[in-house]
Each structure stands twice: as C-alpha cells, then as structure tokens.
Amino acid sequence: MHRRTPSILLLLACTILFRLAGPAAAEPPVPAEWLTPAEAAGFEATPSYEETLAFLRKVQTRLPEMELGFYGTSAQGRPMPFVVLSKEKAFTPEQALALPKPILMIQCGIHAGEIDGKDAMLLVLRDLALGKHREILDGLTLVIVPIYNVDGHERVSPYNRPNQDGPKRGMGFRTTANGLDLNRDFLKVQAVEARALVSLISAWRPHLHVDNHVTDGVDHDWVLTWTWAEAPQMAAPVDAWMRAHMPNVLAATTAAGHRNGPYVDLEDRNDPTKGFSSWVGQPRYSSGYFPLRNRPSILIENHSYKPYRLRVMANRDFLLSLFREVAHDPASLVQAVRAAEAATVALGKPDAPPSQVVLEYAPSPETDPIRFPVYAFETKPSLVTGAPLLRYKRGEVREIEVPWQHKAAAVRTLPRPRGYFVLPGWPQIEERLRIHGLRVQRLGAPATVEVEAMRVANPKFAERTYQGLTQVTASVERHVERRSLPAGTLWIPADQPDFEVAVQLLEPDAPDSLLAWGLLSTVFETREYIEPRVLEELAAEMIKDPATAAAWQDALEDEKFAADPFRRFLWWYHRTPYWDETASLMPVFRALTVPAGLTMQ
Numbered sequence: 001m002h003r004r005t006p007s008i009l010l011l012l013a014c015t016i017l018f019r020l021a022g023p024a025a026a027e028p029p030v031p032a033e034w035l036t037p038a039e040a041a042g043f044e045a046t047p048s049y050e051e052t053l054a055f056l057r058k059v060q061t062r063l064p065e066m067e068l069g070f071y072g073t074s075a076q077g078r079p080m081p082f083v084v085l086s087k088e089k090a091f092t093p094e095q096a097l098a099l100p101k102p103i104l105m106i107q108c109g110i111h112a113g114e115i116d117g118k119d120a121m122l123l124v125l126r127d128l129a130l131g132k133h134r135e136i137l138d139g140l141t142l143v144i145v146p147i148y149n150v151d152g153h154e155r156v157s158p159y160n161r162p163n164q165d166g167p168k169r170g171m172g173f174r175t176t177a178n179g180l181d182l183n184r185d186f187l188k189v190q191a192v193e194a195r196a197l198v199s200l201i202s203a204w205r206p207h208l209h210v211d212n213h214v215t216d217g218v219d220h221d222w223v224l225t226w227t228w229a230e231a232p233q234m235a236a237p238v239d240a241w242m243r244a245h246m247p248n249v250l251a252a253t254t255a256a257g258h259r260n261g262p263y264v265d266l267e268d269r270n271d272p273t274k275g276f277s278s279w280v281g282q283p284r285y286s287s288g289y290f291p292l293r294n295r296p297s298i299l300i301e302n303h304s305y306k307p308y309r310l311r312v313m314a315n316r317d318f319l320l321s322l323f324r325e326v327a328h329d330p331a332s333l334v335q336a337v338r339a340a341e342a343a344t345v346a347l348g349k350p351d352a353p354p355s356q357v358v359l360e361y362a363p364s365p366e367t368d369p370i371r372f373p374v375y376a377f378e379t380k381p382s383l384v385t386g387a388p389l390l391r392y393k394r395g396e397v398r399e400i401e402v403p404w405q406h407k408a409a410a411v412r413t414l415p416r417p418r419g420y421f422v423l424p425g426w427p428q429i430e431e432r433l434r435i436h437g438l439r440v441q442r443l444g445a446p447a448t449v450e451v452e453a454m455r456v457a458n459p460k461f462a463e464r465t466y467q468g469l470t471q472v473t474a475s476v477e478r479h480v481e482r483r484s485l486p487a488g489t490l491w492i493p494a495d496q497p498d499f500e501v502a503v504q505l506l507e508p509d510a511p512d513s514l515l516a517w518g519l520l521s522t523v524f525e526t527r528e529y530i531e532p533r534v535l536e537e538l539a540a541e542m543i544k545d546p547a548t549a550a551a552w553q554d555a556l557e558d559e560k561f562a563a564d565p566f567r568r569f570l571w572w573y574h575r576t577p578y579w580d581e582t583a584s585l586m587p588v589f590r591a592l593t594v595p596a597g598l599t600m601q
C-alpha cells in the first residue's frame with residue numbers, strides 16, 4: 001500500500017503525456033508495478049489461478065467499469081471467474097442486454113495449456129486501467145472468461161505440450177481433472193464446467209464469442225490463425241456482418257505486425273501442397289455451437305511453434321482490432337444477430353410455411369486459392385517409425401498457392417417441426433434443454449396428439465469410449481401416429497431463437513445428439529422378459545389366425561431368419577400384447593403442426 005502514491009503520480013504523468021502526444025507517439029513505459037505477471041516473468045511464465053485472480057483484483061481497484069465475478073464451481077471445487085467490462089457498469093445480463101451495444105464474450109483456456117488468450121486479456125485490462133483503449137468501452141460490453149478450464153490450468157508442467165514454445169516454466173493441461181475435453185462439450189454439456197459456461201452464455205447471450213487456442217501440426221509462418229462458420233452454417237445476416245467487418249480486423253492485426261491467416265488443417269499431413277481446410281464442424285465445438293444460436297464464434301489458434309511473447313502480442317492485437325472494429329459500428333452487430341434470431345423465430349411460427357432444418361453439415365468441396373507461407377520442407381525416413389516423415393527448415397519460407405476449403409454444405413435436412421414433445425422421466429434431456437436456455441413448457445393435463453414418432457434400430461456402438469461415453473449410430477424411422485401424452489410432458493416450441501440447439505440435441509441422427517453420445521441408450525434395450533414356454537403357448541393360439549399363420553410362413557422363407565432362434569423368438573414376442581412398445585421408441589416426438597387446445601402448467 002505504501003507504494004501507491006508515487007505510482008498514481010507516474011500513472012497520471014503517463015496518461016497526460018499519452019493524451020498530449022496522441023497515439024502516434026511511442027508508448028510510455030508501463031510502471032513496474034503494473035506489469036502483468038507474464039510481462040514481469042519475461043513471458044517465461046503464465047500466472048497461476050490465484051495469481052491471475054490477484055492481478056484481476058488489482059486491476060479492478062483502478063477500473064471501476066470492471067467487475068470480477070464467479071459463474072460456477074469446477075469439479076475440483078475452484079470458483080470459475082469471469083470479468084465484465086461496462087462503461088455504464090451494466091454488470092448484470094439484464095442491464096447489459098438493455099443497452100444498444102453488443103456484448104462480446106472472450107473465452108480463454110478451454111484447453112488450459114493453450115493460455116495465450118488469458119495473458120493477452122490481462123494486458124488489455126491493465127492498459128484499460130491505465131487509461132488506454134478507452135474508446136472500445138464506448139461501443140461494447142465485454143464478458144471475459146480468463147481461465148475456463150480452471151482445474152486443468154493448475155496441472156502445470158513444462159512437459160504438458162511437447163509442440164509448444166512456452167511459456168517455458170510450464171503451462172496447464174488440456175482436459176478437466178476427470179479427463180473431459182471442454183471443446184467437445186458445448187452441446188452435450190457433460191462436464192460441470194461446461195454446464196456452468198453454457199449457463200453463463202444463456203444468461204448473457206453474447207452477440208459474438210471468441211475462443212482462444214494454440215495449435216500445432218504444419219509449420220508455417222503465420223503467428224495467429226483464425227476461422228469461423230460461414231453461411232449456410234452461419235445465419236445469413238451474421239455471415240454478412242462477418243464478411244463486412246472481419247477483413248478490417250485482420251488487416252489491423254497485420255498492420256500491428258502479426259502475420260496471420262486461416263486455421264490450417266492439412267488435407268494430407270505429409271504434403272502441404274495439397275492444401276488445407278478451415279472447416280468449422282459440429283456443435284460439440286464452440287465454433288459449431290454458436291451458429292445454432294445465431295451468433296458467431298471466432299476460433300483463434302495461435303501457432304505453437306512461435307515464442308510465447310509473440311503469440312500473446314498477436315492475440316492481444318487481434319482482440320484489440322476486433323474490439324475497435326465492433327465499437328466503431330456497434331449497432332450493426334446487434335442488428336445482425338437480432339435479424340438472424342427473428343428469422344429462426346419466424347420459421348418456427350405455427351402458421352409459417354413449411355421449411356427444412358439442417359441436421360448435419362459437411363465441408364463443401366469448393367475451394368479458394370490461397371497463398372500459404374509454409375516453411376521449406378523435405379521428407380526423410382523417420383528414426384522412430386522407419387516411415388517417411390515430413391520435416392521443416394525454420395526460417396526458410398516457401399510461399400505456395402494451395403486450395404483452401406472453408407465452406408460448409410448441408411448434407412442432411414428434415415422438415416422443420418413446430419416443436420418437440422419430450423416424455424417426462426428423462427432428466428438428462430430436460431436439464432440440458434434448460435442449460436441451453438430453451439423455452440420449455442410442461443403439459444398440465446394429458447393430451448392425445450398427432451405427432452411424428454421416431455423409432456431407432458440397428459444400433460452400432462463404438463468399440464471404445466470417447467469422452468467417457470459410448471457413442472452410437474442407429475437407423476431412424478419416423479411415422480405419424482396419434483399418441484397419448486401424460487401430464488408433465490415437455491413442450492419445446494419452434495418459434496424461439498435457439499430452437500436449432502433443440503434440433504441438434506433431440507433428433508437422434510444429428511451428429512452430436514443425446515442419442516448419438518450414448519446418453520439415451522436405454523431405448524435400445526428390451527426391459528421385460530417372456531419365458532419361452534409361455535410364448536410357446538401364446539404362439540400355439542395365435543397361429544390359429546390364418547393371417548398370422550400366412551405371415552409366419554412368409555417370414556420362414558428367409559433362410560437366415562429361419563435359422564436364427566432369437567429372431568424367431570422376437571417375431572412372436574412382438575405380436576403378443578406383452579411386447580413393450582416403448583423399446584426402440586425415442587422419448588421425443590416431432591410435432592408437425594402445433595396441436596390445438598394444449599393445457600400448459
């Protein structure tokens with residue numbers, strides 16, 4: 001505390017000098033006590049969870065527009081921090097959403113070893129506290145998650161990321177304490193951390209999200225790489241906003257001295273000349289999840305072979321460029337997201353014309369040429385494997401023109417339902433619908449309605465678990481039926497802005513559905529049992545019916561069937577009144593029209 005007075009004087013002097021000289025002048029040095037922990041360590045270290053919180057609290061003492069809060073508790077019991085920056089001190093979602101300016105969410109450390117984003121944001125926050133970049137607060141509200149995977153962040157070792165150049169003294173670990181990868185968990189929200197973050201997203205409804213990572217693989221000259229979903233995966237008004245504004249952000253990042261390009265996933269890992277993809281992918285990822293909610297998520301992947309200081313500075317300057325671009329024209333982003341949401345709501349109205357909803361996207365085959373600054377490479381036999389191995393010569397850039405694939409195409413669509421009914425008794429469905437902020441109603445009285453029922457069959461379970469779950473694919477048949485639904489059945493109407501989240505959770509053949517992740521696998525099981533001798537007696541009676549006898553003779557024509565005692569057994573069991581009709585039946589029904597006269601609780 002006794003050092004406070006001189007630092008205030010120095011701060012005032014710096015601020016006055018900066019204002020007089022303008023931004024073109026050399027930046028005044030940062031007072032030693034205001035160095036971020038990474039700066040103070042010469043970028044050889046990143047601050048621990050406690051050190052990060054301590055620094056945030058210190059910044060808060062100088063930045064009344066900042067509030068530090070906690071949005072959940074990790075599996076190991078750590079409070080999960082977030083920071084709100086608001087010129088109007090709009091520190092609640094209600095207050096911030098009432099302002100005519102966009103909310104940006106900056107998420108760091110989902111893979112806690114890839115922590116550049118946190119140290120970049122600490123630099124920005126410190127500079128704001130010292131009076132810099134104030135103009136950005138005029139045009140936006142910031143919600144910052146400095147360390148998402150807080151438990152992984154504390155599992156520090158210099159040996160956590162073999163392909164990464166620093167911080168030399170160590171970095172955190174990729175997964176949560178119980179081995180979950182949070183960047184596979186945006187839709188199924190299996191981890192407590194993911195439940196907390198998605199609840200934060202549902203409360204604040206940020207207009208734009210940034211997910212800061214570090215990537216390895218091919219050795220190229222870009223320090224920072226980026227990607228985001230494009231139309232048709234991204235709603236048209238938001239796609240148009242990104243096309244209008246992101247080139248300025250990238251140009252400003254380049255002008256600040258940081259080589260950048262699209263995220264690189266090589267077509268052939270042994271041959272960079274064949275080109276690369278920046279395709280975004282499924283709703284399990286941030287970049288695939290946010291488009292379902294009509295907002296963009298920018299994936300930042302710094303290049304792990306570049307030194308830590310360079311990466312953090314590139315990350316900081318990209319973010320500052322983004323903040324300035326948004327703040328320069330704040331209404332346009334709010335309007336783009338609002339237009340996209342309104343379009344989803346309109347398509348889901350009870351009287352809207354029929355439309356399709358996309359179950360799955362895949363990379364579009366179309367490509368654009370791009371200049372790719374890859375390091376000179378050669379292939380030599382590997383000492384380790386004996387197979388050919390691609391190696392790079394650092395410093396010798398060989399710019400080549402390659403095909404770049406970055407667009408998505410819808411590969412499976414379905415008629416858009418007017419809503420879903422979900423039977424009571426499936427808490428794993430209801431809790432997820434609520435975490436994703438979906439409007440869910442409950443039938444107050446039983447109802448008999450016409451719906452499309454879905455039956456799943458021929459399940460193929462994965463040979464090994466993934467994210468602790470056994471994934472499954474199955475065939476799906478949809479038939480219109482009249483069904484009696486009990487009181488307590490959930491109703492999820494389609495005229496809501498996040499409805500496509502419900503589609504991806506509930507349609508069994510969507511790639512990241514609850515069924516596909518193995519979270520509804522009891523539907524595949526036969527739960528009751530009939531003694532063979534009991535069935536024998538029933539069959540002896542049933543075969544007296546000529547139609548049944550004829551059908552049985554037909555079935556026996558199939559030699560494989562005739563030789564399979566279990567299939568023969570099921571053939572008869574299915575025809576008895578004792579068969580459980582809910583076996584293979586999804587507990588979810590598609591409403592193709594909104595049933596009249598539903599009583600809601």
Ligand SMILES: [Zn+2]
Pocket residue numbers: 111114213214
């Ligand atoms: Zn990552």
